[in-house]
Amino acid sequence: MHPTPPLIAALLIAACAGERPPTPPAGAHALAALDLTALRLLPAVAVAAPPVTADAVPAFDRPFADLAPGTSASIGTTRDGYLVGGVPLPTSGPLAARPLSVRRDAVYATPTLVRALGRAAERVDRAWPGSVLWAGDASAAGGGDLPGHASHNSGRDVDLAFYRRGADGRLADIPTLTAFGGDLRAAAGLRFDAARNWALVAALLEDPEVEVQWIFVASYLRDAMLDEARATAARPELIEQASQVLAQPSDSSPHAEHFHVRIYCGAEERLAGCLDARPFHPWAHRRDADLDRFVDGLLPFLDHGWSDELEWAITRLVRMNATSASDRLRRLTSDPDPRVAALATDAVDFLTGRRTPAAWARWRAPEGVLED
Template identity: 40%
Template sequence: MSPSQWRLLVLGVVAWSISPQAVFADESATVQTGATPGTARSIGSPNRGRLENGKKLEACETIHLIRKHRWGLPDLVGLIDRSAKRVADKYAGSVLVVGDLSQKAGGQIRGHGSHKTGRDADIGFYLLRGDKSFVASDFHIIDREGRAKGVKGVRFDTARNWALVESWLSDERATVLHIFVANHLRTRLLAEAQRVRAPAELIEKAAEAMVQPRPGARHDDHFHVRIRCPDGQSDCMNFPVRYTRIARPSPSKQKATKAQTGRAAKASKRPAAKIRPKRPK
């Protein structure tokens, strides 16, 4: 066999021995996820997941950023930008205060149970001081009378905040899943929708989207808006993962259990009781 024939034989054996799965590993991974390189992806659930190739929200004349976590899916970033501009077009000089979105790669953010996959954003309320717009440097709790706590003479601007909610729910490029907000503010916003004679379908949609979460997170100082998973992203989960807690006995019950166990152990070591036959009468 000539050297050239021998070389071809060796190459053929090597090629035959390589697993097809190894050759096409990268290709199969792309097919399974349905994503192309560089595509923004929300992976997992809002409270357990990550963000890939997200977009950064930038400050502008209609957006004031007060937190450092500014990354999200392009759908979310675009929604915030468009809604801020729409409200400013309707109410000149309006500036939307924006808190946390997600980290660049998603994951845990201190103080948040969600915000992990680029689909959540904390949005400050539009506020008024007198008849003028008030742009806050932080979120402020709003009481049942619509007054902001900690800042004198500042109140919740119901008209502009309803315009913001309306913009979110009417957006054609992103679909809002939830708007977390305190019940007393939800009631105020729905009343405003009725006052301005918003379409019944929109009011129904707002009533369904706006919810107050668990008691520990009332959201009476900001909106928390969450969008749906983008179409075609099968590894994105719309709803949070829920954990089941294992019930454990209280310390008193644990002690009782140990005591009972001890007595049972002692009892097991005692000799069996002798059964005496009854005497005949």
Template identity: 30%
Template sequence: MTLVAAVGACAPLQPQSIAPPRHQGLSADRASLTVNHVGSPTPDALADRRPYSTPTFPFLPGEDVSASVSVGNTSRGFIANALPVPPNPALHSMPKAYEREMTYGTRALIDTLQFAAEQVASQRDGALLYLGHIAQDGGGNIKWSVSHNNGRDADLSFYTTNPFGWTVQEPEFLHIGRDLVSREHFGFYRFDVPLNAKLLKALDDYQGSELQYVFVVNHLRRRLMAYLAEDGTDEAQMTRLNLLVRQPGGRTLPHNDHFHVRVYCDPDDLCKGCIDTGKTWDWVEERQSAVEQCAIPIADLALSGEDSDVRADAIRRLGLLDDETQHDLIAAALRDDEVAVRVAAVEALAMANKRAATYEIIAHDAVEEVPEVRCAIARTLGSIHRSYASEHLALMLHDDLSCPEFGQPETTVADATPPLALIVAQALENSESTATVPALIERLSDDRPVVRAVAAASLQKITNRRMRVGETAEALDWGSEQLDPDLQSQAVRAWREWYDDNKGERRSKWLISGFESEGFSIGSLSRDSLPKLVKAIKGPTFISFNAQRSLQRLTGQVPNADLNWTSTEASAFWRHYVHKRRDSASRD
């Protein structure tokens, strides 16, 4: 059955135009700028050192495939065709940001920053805006923040003066107290109220984007707002800035060492899957209805496109739009004749990360016969951190089939492709679902070392322990080709006995017991245990994983959500975080 037959034909319509921001685009031509700086390398130099894999984006026929696109939201998103900050005499990237390759963004954000920096520089000789983190090439999760994922966030240093009143640039982000001087360097640097106020005004003045927030600590915000009012800022702009400029709430650090700027999704990006979260100010046009109109021609392409790959990309685009009005069309694509379209439908439904959509994927797995689609189901369910997704993955762990790379001939031999059990075991690695333990234990008896190794790693992370057997009481190397069958049987039996004895306990008790078994006495999973959990990051892989996840839950901070950093990097971050919170609380 085709998708057209499943949901009916839909007449093509042109998307409703989304109104541009309040202002029109910046006309300044920066192509002739040739200034270089250690913190602001040329784009060519940056291109030579990009270590990140650039995410693919489903551009459709007629679209500019080279355009930068902000996709998803600021904490769960990415950037297609991310742009590096170009050389500019008015702003430079801080050396640390450059070293971390956090100097990429979307066209709208980068132009906003350049415009604002140039406006300030035109009013004060020597004024230089230092940029901290923006995003990495391709965006996505980073090691230092929960946001900065899709190229719409930027950390900006403060403009400062020295004791003689001369404009000088901070060597790094410095904490500014209520007396307006830096806590570091014996108070050498003073917060320049007039210049920082001009920066806020310039950010709001820029004509090519809409500012959503500027985060900064309250005692600096009050000084800035007072200056702007006394400086004759017009009433409409004062109203906007009084709302835009704010200290972040919750457990977020107060931002007494930098500005955090965020812009709304560019109108074009809204039709490509950019999602605004947080407050929509009264002066910003409501856009959801226009996004729904954007979906109509894409839906028509998904229904009636002649090329199956184009139809598949159209389905993915509908998933990125997060438009509930298109849910039925995407779900119907699960029954399409083309494998590529069914795979795209699985991925698009998973993007919604909603219970109903997940259950549709699970239900389809019961009737799907093509390995490529079933393997796509396993991969996507692994990205949905919900118990019902993990429980179905545990059922899939019993299936023995191979996962050919999509597009490969059907004759691909099983040994040349990963088994479904391996894909599922990997997908369960971050699930933290106790219901998956029995199925993972059974896979420890698998005759394929790689399946055993991955199943053991997932099992250890979920239970926060490793099973020691034999005379030396050593943990087994489950990936070894020479694994002793007797020790293997003993370990599997020990795991079963442990689970039978502990399956009625809460996972929090498993975590505490597991920490203690490896020499880390946590006591309880509370904020009082933060320093002890930081020490546990240096433990074995599964201990480090659960220590970091516990720190995230207790603090509300999710740096590097993928945990793809070293234990040394993670330990340094969390030590700094705990110290900074304690230090900040004592100051403010």
């Protein structure tokens, strides 16, 4: 059971009661204090990527002012988005950032992802003392494009070195990535530690704070971990989840030297404009009903708002890919305020797939799997 967040409930009550929104404070974006910023709306019905045009609206590109102070959020997609309030991975302990990634300044992620990685690494270390989970590239401090990656833009992706053993059977966790072959062996006698790597996967899938969408890894390493899961009598439901989450990418390297973990957007992040790509695993919380209620509660602001409130509401609807709002937004394309009219026109064109202002690309709902 996932209750509607209090801020959403407050908005719905006000909207259903027909109340006019309060006058915005001078110099502030309308209703910014509500910070209704995060829940991807209905990505499955979002239009296919329309052609990009040059008439960008800069405010859509990096709307930091719309987020409450201290907020951390993954914004947009893993390919075109960015990261607000990211935190760095630790550099020592059971979870440690690889020195190369530290030098690249590519060790930032959402706090929820960093906490989940820490819990998983500690769980493995408790079972096998001395284990170290070396984390590679996550995201840059503010997100955005990261050299060498097609994704890793918004703090929800991280590369992880495998747990390894030496030729003598001892733990051999080093920050250098090593590629393993079908025999589960690598150079210098290193062996893929199926037991510890499966324990890591299980810990991430069972974590209460995150929902894992993908763990990209070579198919034969995936098979070795699933064999380990069955041999150790893991729960059938957990094995089924792992069989769907563990996958070899189809359009990048096979990932024979590291895991690539991706988590879904958090509930509050979706209100800020975090966007997931398909697939949505059966156990993942979609919260479609909550999202529909939120948008229904937001629509009355289009009829009763001041200009700043209208701009705020239009922006939120676009960030959530609220295609169902297109007809209501059309009424504002002839608004007496030219800024509102222009923004509404762009929003309608965007949500109906006619065109994408250049700075709005990150708000397009992904069409499919976004890999490495």
